[in-house]
Amino acid sequence: MGRCRSWLKALAIAAMFAAGIAAVSTLMPALRLLAGRRAAAFNDAIVVSWNRAVCRILNLHLHIHGRPDGNARLVVANHVSWLDIIALGAQGPCLFVAKREVADWPIMGYLAKGIGTLFVQRGDAAQSAAVAEQMAWQLRQGKRLVLFPEGTTTTGDRVLRFHGKLFQAAQLAGARVQAVALRYHGEARECAPFVGEDEFLPHLLGILQLDRIDLHVHYCASVAPGPGRNELAQTTRRQIVAALETHSPSCGLAVMNP
Template sequence: MGSCRRWYRGILIAGMFALGLLAVALVMPGLRRLSRRRAEDWCEAIVLAWNRAVCRILRLRLRITGRPDPAAGLTVANHVSWLDIIALGTQRPFRFVAKEEVARWPVMGYLARGIGTLFIRRGDAEQAAATGEAMTWLLRRGAHLLLFPEGTTTRGEQVLRFHGKLFLPAQLAGANVQAVALRYRGEAAGLAPFVDDDAFLPHLLRMLALPCIELELHYCPSLPVGLRRDQLARASRLQIAEWLYPRERRPRPLHEAVTQPSRICHGDFTQRP
């Protein structure tokens, strides 16, 4: 019975990816040609609905603490798995910033390109500068960007250094920065990390075998405008590390976090315990 359910969910996931490919190849470009004014809102609604549907099929249960800042232009998080992107994508419409290798992933790369993800090519200063300019322009226009400043995934046992240059657009645009800490719980803690030479399809099948995927999202207090890029990188990393590893907590360099009520998010992503 368990195997049948896994394959049933696998068929549903395959169907969702097929719908996603159809949306970015035909539906979203068509909407942009029909109505430039409202096309962006419609496209964002499609992406948000797709992320939420995939999370339901995967039985991804989010426990959210803290409070998302509507004014935060740049959201940063520690990075464990490709699931991080879909989970955070259920919360609000984001423009993602990712390493260029993601653009070459089968299926996921095509979807990422289709929804307007910005890519950074490592070791290419000119291309990185162009992406930085695009980020700054979007932030000044009020867009919400999401990036993973570690530049790679980890097993969730540590938070790597945050690259300060990725925060320069927020500094130049005067945008608020909010850090989000991600932590997988239960069986997912050992299976969710997408690291080393993991391939997407086998990893997806392992996720489908789980009865549910438990993920904690903690929204840290937004950092004040006016900090330099290196200060933003250090402060946001410290906020995440302090929440993930409370035994290692040190005095905070910024204002104290305000404890907010938690939410259990499953299905409609707004349920309270």
């Protein structure tokens, strides 16, 4: 990729991050003070528009399989990269549930806190229970929540065990759950994973070198909350594993460049 184009993308992304920081520092707090449905809808529109703009700058193409279920308020997905958050956030208003460490990421952590992300401390049962209650409250208000139940990222070649504790939120709220399988293709399959000791800024610079990012998003059939949180975790994990195993890039796809 030409060096000039990489620099232009870097400048555009820097401008978007600056705009995002300004929005979560000033505009969004003001909207929260106003309250009301219009203010909330405007707040959601800002976040979705920001994510879509970042997708366009990065030339991130979403290949959509299936469709979101409007009745499923809790979305669970395998986790590969911080790009997952941008991609899912570009498809409609939602709140994310993330590990506590995300709050400390440069730039993205500040933005995540500013848009109301719920943070969970891994290994803290009491805090996880409290977050599940917060999630249930949001679900009852009609909010759409996105959870990465693996609790960490992978290189995308496997799906780790799903932790069941936060699935309690769906049961408390009586909310349907939809599993979403994510898989990167092409150059992005090697470059997109954000794992281990990777640092955000160096990883972002690597992403900016890519001409194009292809992400396949497979929406599975939604499921009812079910009798037990662990069973719900296992069911949705099996759905994602099956979607990744049977996925064929040659099948009919809806391609979205937000």
